Amino acid sequence: MQWHTLAASDVAHETKTNVKTGLTAAEAEKRLRQFGCNELAEGKKESAIVVFFRQFQDFMVLVLLAATVISALLGEYVDAAAIVVIVIMNAILGFIQERRAEKSLAALKRLSAPQAVVRRDGRWVKIPARELVVGDVVRLASGDRVGADVRLIEAAGLEIEESALTGESVPVAKSAAPLHTKQASLGDLHNMAFMGTLVTRGSGVGIVIATGMKTAMGQIATMLEEADAGATPLQRRLEQLGKILLVVALALTAAVVAVGVMQGHDLYEMFLAGVSLAVAAIPEGLPAIVTVVLALGVQRMIKRNAIVRKLPAVETLGCASVICSDKTGTMTENMMTVTQVWAGGRTFAVSGVGLETRGEFSERGRTIDPNRVPELARLLTMGVLCNGSELKEENGRRYIDGDPTEGALLVAAAKAGITKRSLLGEYAIEREFPFDSERKMMTVIIRGRNGRRFIVTKGAPDVLLERADRLEWNGREQMLTPAWKEAIEKAIRQMASSALRTIAVAYRPLAETERIKSEKEAETKLRFLGVAGMIDPPRPEVKQAVARCKEAGMKTVMITGDHVLTATAIAKQLGVLPPGGKVMDGATLSRLSVDELEREVDDIYVFARVSPEHKLKIVNAFKRRGHIVAMTGDGVNDAPALKAADIGVAMGRSGTEVAKEAASLVLLDDNFATIEAAIEEGRNIYENIRKFIRYLLASNVGEILVMLFAMLLSLPLPLVPIQILWVNLVTDGLPAMALGLDRPEENVMKRPPRRPDEGVFARGLGWKIVSRGFLIGVVTLAAFLTAYERSGEDLVYAQTAAFATLVLAQLIHVFDCRCDRSVFDRSPFGNIYLVAAVIVSLLLLLVVIYYPPLAAVFHTKPLAAVDWLLIISLSALPTFLFAGSLLARK
Numbered sequence: 001m002q003w004h005t006l007a008a009s010d011v012a013h014e015t016k017t018n019v020k021t022g023l024t025a026a027e028a029e030k031r032l033r034q035f036g037c038n039e040l041a042e043g044k045k046e047s048a049i050v051v052f053f054r055q056f057q058d059f060m061v062l063v064l065l066a067a068t069v070i071s072a073l074l075g076e077y078v079d080a081a082a083i084v085v086i087v088i089m090n091a092i093l094g095f096i097q098e099r100r101a102e103k104s105l106a107a108l109k110r111l112s113a114p115q116a117v118v119r120r121d122g123r124w125v126k127i128p129a130r131e132l133v134v135g136d137v138v139r140l141a142s143g144d145r146v147g148a149d150v151r152l153i154e155a156a157g158l159e160i161e162e163s164a165l166t167g168e169s170v171p172v173a174k175s176a177a178p179l180h181t182k183q184a185s186l187g188d189l190h191n192m193a194f195m196g197t198l199v200t201r202g203s204g205v206g207i208v209i210a211t212g213m214k215t216a217m218g219q220i221a222t223m224l225e226e227a228d229a230g231a232t233p234l235q236r237r238l239e240q241l242g243k244i245l246l247v248v249a250l251a252l253t254a255a256v257v258a259v260g261v262m263q264g265h266d267l268y269e270m271f272l273a274g275v276s277l278a279v280a281a282i283p284e285g286l287p288a289i290v291t292v293v294l295a296l297g298v299q300r301m302i303k304r305n306a307i308v309r310k311l312p313a314v315e316t317l318g319c320a321s322v323i324c325s326d327k328t329g330t331m332t333e334n335m336m337t338v339t340q341v342w343a344g345g346r347t348f349a350v351s352g353v354g355l356e357t358r359g360e361f362s363e364r365g366r367t368i369d370p371n372r373v374p375e376l377a378r379l380l381t382m383g384v385l386c387n388g389s390e391l392k393e394e395n396g397r398r399y400i401d402g403d404p405t406e407g408a409l410l411v412a413a414a415k416a417g418i419t420k421r422s423l424l425g426e427y428a429i430e431r432e433f434p435f436d437s438e439r440k441m442m443t444v445i446i447r448g449r450n451g452r453r454f455i456v457t458k459g460a461p462d463v464l465l466e467r468a469d470r471l472e473w474n475g476r477e478q479m480l481t482p483a484w485k486e487a488i489e490k491a492i493r494q495m496a497s498s499a500l501r502t503i504a505v506a507y508r509p510l511a512e513t514e515r516i517k518s519e520k521e522a523e524t525k526l527r528f529l530g531v532a533g534m535i536d537p538p539r540p541e542v543k544q545a546v547a548r549c550k551e552a553g554m555k556t557v558m559i560t561g562d563h564v565l566t567a568t569a570i571a572k573q574l575g576v577l578p579p580g581g582k583v584m585d586g587a588t589l590s591r592l593s594v595d596e597l598e599r600e601v602d603d604i605y606v607f608a609r610v611s612p613e614h615k616l617k618i619v620n621a622f623k624r625r626g627h628i629v630a631m632t633g634d635g636v637n638d639a640p641a642l643k644a645a646d647i648g649v650a651m652g653r654s655g656t657e658v659a660k661e662a663a664s665l666v667l668l669d670d671n672f673a674t675i676e677a678a679i680e681e682g683r684n685i686y687e688n689i690r691k692f693i694r695y696l697l698a699s700n701v702g703e704i705l706v707m708l709f710a711m712l713l714s715l716p717l718p719l720v721p722i723q724i725l726w727v728n729l730v731t732d733g734l735p736a737m738a739l740g741l742d743r744p745e746e747n748v749m750k751r752p753p754r755r756p757d758e759g760v761f762a763r764g765l766g767w768k769i770v771s772r773g774f775l776i777g778v779v780t781l782a783a784f785l786t787a788y789e790r791s792g793e794d795l796v797y798a799q800t801a802a803f804a805t806l807v808l809a810q811l812i813h814v815f816d817c818r819c820d821r822s823v824f825d826r827s828p829f830g831n832i833y834l835v836a837a838v839i840v841s842l843l844l845l846l847v848v849i850y851y852p853p854l855a856a857v858f859h860t861k862p863l864a865a866v867d868w869l870l871i872i873s874l875s876a877l878p879t880f881l882f883a884g885s886l887l888a889r890k
Contacts, residue, residue, distance in 0.1 A: 003209045004179045004189050008153035011207050017135035019153060019207070022119030031133035038132040038148055038211035040221045052092075116147035136208040140199050149215040150193040150206035152176045157202030157434040159403070160193055162186070165216060165636055166561040166611075170336065170404055170501070171200045173437035185586045185611050186216060187561050190437070196636065200403065201388070202434065219613075220640055237760045241693070244760075252704065256711055263714065289692060289733060293740030297685040305668040306678045307652065313664030316647045317630060318682025320554060321753040322622050323675065324615075324641070326633035327560035327567060329651060331574060331672055332536045336404040338412035339537065340500060342491040343530030344375030344473055350412055353537045355391070355398040357414035370416040375472045379529040380418050382505050383409040385427060386444045386456040388434070390420065405503060408534045409458075433519035435459070441467075443522045445510070453510040455522050461492050461504035461531050468506050468528040480528060492531055499569030500533030535566070543574050545673035550575070552679065553752030557622075559607045559615055559641075567608035581605040589614050597621040615641035628753065632667075632675065634659050649675060676749075684744035686754070692736035693760060694769055695817045699732050699810045701773025706780040706802065716795050718784040718802040720859050726848065731807045731841050735814040738834035742818055763820075772813055775878035780806045783874050787867055800849060800860040801867055807845050808875035811838045816879045 003011060012019050023031075056065070072080040116129045119137040129147035132138070138150055140158065152158070152174055159171040166172075166187040175190055186194065193199075193206055195215040212218055261267055298308040328334055335354045340347060341361075348368070352359025361370045370376045389402025391410045400407030410420065427446050430453070435442035441459030448454075457464065465488060471480050478484065495502050506526035516522045546556050558576050560567045564585050571577035582600075586609040589597070594617060601621045607614065615631075619641045622629045631638070631645035639662040642648030650663035651670040660666050667674045703724055710718050761769070780802050787801030788794070814834065819825040829835060849860045863871070 001209070002182050003151045004184065004191055005182060006151070007178050008151075008176065008207075011151045011153065011209065015135040015207055015209060017137060017207060019137060021122040022137040023133070023135050025120050028120060028131070028133050028136065031135065032131060035133065036212060037130045039130050040213060040218055114145075117141075117144075132208055132211055134208050134211060138206055138208060140193060140204045140206065142199055142201055142203070144199045146193045146195055146197050146199065148195050148208045149210035151209045152191045152193060152204050152206040154205040155191075155202065155437060156204065157436045158199065158204040159201040159435075159437075161198045161200045162194065165194055165197055173435075173440075174202075174204060175437045176204075183587060183590065185561070185609050187609065202436075217636065220636060241760045252708070256708070259712060289696075289736045289740070290689060292737055293688060293692070294685065296737075296740055297681060301665075301678055301681050304677045304681065305671065305674045306681075307666040307668060308664065309660075309666065310664040313647045316628065316682065317649075317665065317675075317679055318684070318686045319754040320628045320630040320647065320679060320682075322555045322557060322627045322629050323549060324557045324559050324619060324622070324629060324631045324645070325672065326638055327558050327562060327570060328536060329634045329670065330632050331542050331558065331576075332538050332570060334536060335400075336408040336501070336534045337537050338408045338532050338534045340495055340498075340533035341376060341379065341412070341530060342488070342495075342533075343379045344373065345487065346373070346375075347491060347494075348373075348376060350415065352411075352415060353540070355400070355407075355411055357391075357411060359412075359415040361416065375474075375530060377416065377418070378472065378507075379505050379532070380409075380413040380416050381423065382456045382507050382529060383458060383532065384413045384418055384420050384423055385429075385446055386442060386458045386505070387420065388432075388442070405501070405534065409503070409532060412532065431516070433522060436519075439463070439519065439523070441519075441523055443519055445516060445522065451512065453512065453514075455508045455510060455516070455526070456505070457507070457523055457526055458503055458505045461488070461502050464504040464506050464526065464528065465489070467523050468526040470526075471528040477527065488528065488531070495531065495533035496565070498533070498535075499563075499566040500535050502531050502533050504531045505529045535569075538570055538574050539672060541671065541673040545676040546575050548676045548749065549679070552676075552749045554679070555605075557605055557607070557618075559610055559618060561610060562608060564606075564608040567606050571606045577605045583608065586610045586614055589617065594621060594624070598624050601625060616644055619645050630675070632672070634670070638662075649678075680744060680749050683748050683751075684742075685740070687745070687748065688740045688742050690760075690765060691742065691817045692739040694765055695736055695739060695810070695814050696732050697769045698772040698776065698813060698817075699727065699806075701769060702776030702780060702806060702809065703727065705774060705777030706784070706806070709777065709781050710784075715785075716788075716798075718781060718799060719806070720799060722858055723799070723803045723860075726858060727803075727806060727810070730844060731810055734837040734841050735811065735834060738831060738837035739814065739817060741833045742831050772816070772878050775881065776806065776809045776813065779809055779874040779877050783871055786870060787863075790867070794861075796859055797861045797863075800863060801871060803858075803860065804845065804849065804863065804868075805871045805875055807841070808871060809878055811841055812876055812879045814838065 001014065006014070008019065017023055068080045068084055114129060115126055116132055116136075117124055117126050117139040118132065119125075119139070120127075124139060132148045136148075138147065140146065140150075146160070153176050155174045155176045158174040160174055161171045166185075172187065172190065174193065177191060179189070179191060181188070186192075193204070195217040210216075210218075213222060257267070301308055325331055333354045337353050338350050340349060342348075346363060348370070349362045350359055351362070360367050361376070362368060370380065387406045387409060389400055389406035389410060391407060391414065392399055392401050400410070413419070427448050430445040430447045432445075433441075433443040439459070440463045441457055443455060443457040446454055446456060457467070465480075465485060469480050470477050471484055471488075472478070473484075492502050506528045508526050510516070549556055556576050558567060558571045558574075564583060568577065568583050571583075577583065582604045583606040584600075584604050586607075589607065589610060592600070597617060598621045601618070602625060607618055610618075615633075615638065619629050619631055623644075623646070628647075629645045630647045630649055631641045632649040632651075633639075633642055634651035636659065638650075638659050642650060642659060643662040647665060648663035649665045649667060650659040652660070652666045652668040653670040665678060667678075703719065706718050710716065783805035784798050784802035788798035791797040815828050818831065818834070848854050848858050850862055855861065
């Protein structure tokens with residue numbers, strides 16, 4: 001139903017109500033039973049047990065659980081217990097994060113109005129808003145939160161703040177007249193009031209046309225339920241890695257069994273040996289280390305004013321290729337600011353943004369004193385006197401109590417030293433005619449201490465021009481001739497072309513005995529003073545952040561509920577809209593299918609006058625084009641798109657609770673520039689994850705090959721299972737975590753984003769893992785054979801030498817993992833945590849070898865000094881052999 005196009009009588013007819021008496025109590029009760037309470041429905045909540053056990057569905061975790069069962073069957077109970085502990089710790093961490101995530105609908109419910117004033121049986125009564133039904137006649141007043149979607153039938157100076165729903169920073173003036181446009185965005189429905197929005201001025205009466213999930217807010221709740229971001233790139237890569245490891249483990253088992261049987265060994269014995277080797281191939285600590293490193297990244301991002309609500313989001317942000325950003329409050333200050341004033345035929349620029357009362361007035365680049373320009377000083381003074389808002393300060397924070405447009409006039413006047421407090425000591429308001437959306441003006445009658453009386457009017461410039469017959473020019477009164485009108489209209493057009501909202505101020509002296517009975521008498525024969533142009537200005541640091549994102553290969557797209565002209569101007573100022581870039585409005589977007597939008601979306605940089613459904617459509621179109629999408633926003637209207645995006649970024653200060661709960665990342669300072677820092681952190685975290693995957697898998701390849709070579713050569717096993725487990729959990733674990741704390745390389749923000757389909761082993765990682773792992777396996781086997789021969793075939797002594805060589809080779813190799821090319825490219829002391837982890841691992845190795853109780857558990861013996869020299873030399877070979885060959889090529 002197109003409610004906004006119907007007359008009030010037709011709305012009453014369609015909803016079966018009586019405007020004068022409202023619904024009867026019996027009819028309201030009947031409708032409440034039939035259609036349900038006026039509440040937002042919450043989806044079925046999963047129990048804590050279900051959420052906990054879902055953590056075990058990850059493919060990598062399933063592989064580890066299989067390894068646990070096999071280890072237990074082989075009698076390696078210590079191995080099995082260790083893997084179980086790791087898996088459970090990983091599940092607990094994931095459970096804690098997930099239980100904090102899904103509160104979006106609860107936050108939406110908190111936005112609902114607690115009470116409403118309705119007409120029942122001909123009387124106005126106050127009822128809980130949850131009892132509102134379609135057809136209820138409701139009354140709205142300043143300060144009320146609208147309880148349901150309402151078609152207005154009366155509006156007296158009514159203004160409603162809808163920024164949480166539409167993204168508009170300025171309250172919308174409402175009227176009761178039908179609209180003739182059938183297709184219109186929420187921001188253009190001036191005869192409608194929506195659930196969850198706030199009445200800032202005036203009063204009105206309307207008929208409820210939708211409740212609960214059928215309201216605009218309810219539709220957002222539905223989209224939140226349905227929106228799904230899918231698996232993150234990191235989750236997909238780890239699943240891919242798990243599958244590769246599973247295939248490798250199965251292949252190893254089959255190969256060992258086949259070779260052993262061919263050599264005449266017992267089938268059962270070879271099967272157990274093959275399974276043991278397969279278990280050694282799986283890096284047990286990988287899921288836990290990934291979780292811990294992501295958690296450490298979260299702590300670093302908090303220091304950079306970004307709170308991560310979902311761990312995988314840390315890495316996902318690093319591969320974002322598109323940032324869809326809400327304009328209001330994200331890229332702009334969300335605070336109207338006067339930047340130009342036309343008075344007395346001259347145009348003045350005003351510096352300073354937001355509520356900062358320090359600023360300068362200038363003309364053609366030259367600073368002027370506004371109090372020395374009579375027309376300018378008078379315009380600023382009258383703008384303060386005809387003003388229902390106040391500039392207040394609480395706990396060191398300034399804020400506007402009232403309308404943002406009026407607040408902008410107060411701040412501009414304060415920059416000239418003119419304040420409401422100082423003026424009200426000299427002037428008193430005798431009478432006020434409030435702003436009305438039909439008149440588009442506000443008027444006050446002022447009496448000075450000297451007895452002088454005058455009228456002040458402010459409002460839409462075109463309306464005031466029609467009511468004025470004079471203007472002030474060079475301190476003198478002039479007749480408002482057609483030439484002067486044309487000059488004023490030209491100034492207004494120039495401001496509008498810069499996306500400035502304009503408000504005009506006029507006044508008229510009154511005789512002592514003159515009595516004004518109505519606004520019509522007051523708002524005539526006015527003296528036109530001038531026009532103030534204001535805008536919600538861009539944040540100063542955003543332009544540089546947008547440029548950095550562009551350099552990093554990311555496209556920034558502005559999405560806003562504001563007008564096309566305003567959005568285009570801001571986008572150009574920030575560098576978001578390049579020459580030739582396209583701008584699309586909501587009406588055009590509505591006509592396009594998702595497939596059609598998908599074909600065009602790469603060329604569009606600004607979407608203006610959009611609705612929540614549009615934002616979701618835009619995000620999905622970019623995702624279908626293969627982009628990793630980050631979506632920023634602060635309002636309820638942003639929540640579905642925030643949830644559907646690969647990573648949602650909400651504003652911490654100005655953002656609604658709904659937006660924060662739907663997002664993966666919350667910016668504490670509401671600063672778009674913080675996103676750039678978070679992206680850098682995300683990219684670095686992924687590179688660090690690649691580093692420790694390289695380290696862990698190269699180590700495991702070394703373990704596999706040394707065991708496989710020994711089997712193929714019919715040698716005793718160089719390592720016992722408990723030693724392999726020690727290497728996988730302790731020797732690998734500490735340095736791997738330290739790699740996760742590595743600092744970003746200098747060029748991390750000058751590379752293009754990774755392709756979403758980039759595999760774990762891309763950019764030569766697979767070769768590095770296999771080649772280093774092969775050498776680690778060779779030198780470990782060499783140490784084993786040498787020690788075995790030198791010790792008179794003492795197997796425990798030889799296994800200790802192999803164990804020590806494997807550990808040392810990995811601890812030297814870990815420094816190689818910090819660099820793409822050579823170990824000499826970065827100072828080893830650039831990561832002090834890694835140095836400490838290596839030292840601790842070395843000390844633990846010595847304890848395991850030389851502390852008798854542990855030596856008995858780990859099957860080790862003390863080694864001779866000469867063997868240590870051999871072990872150290874062999875351990876250094878895998879790393880320095882490749883480093884030397886790279887230096888030779890240079």
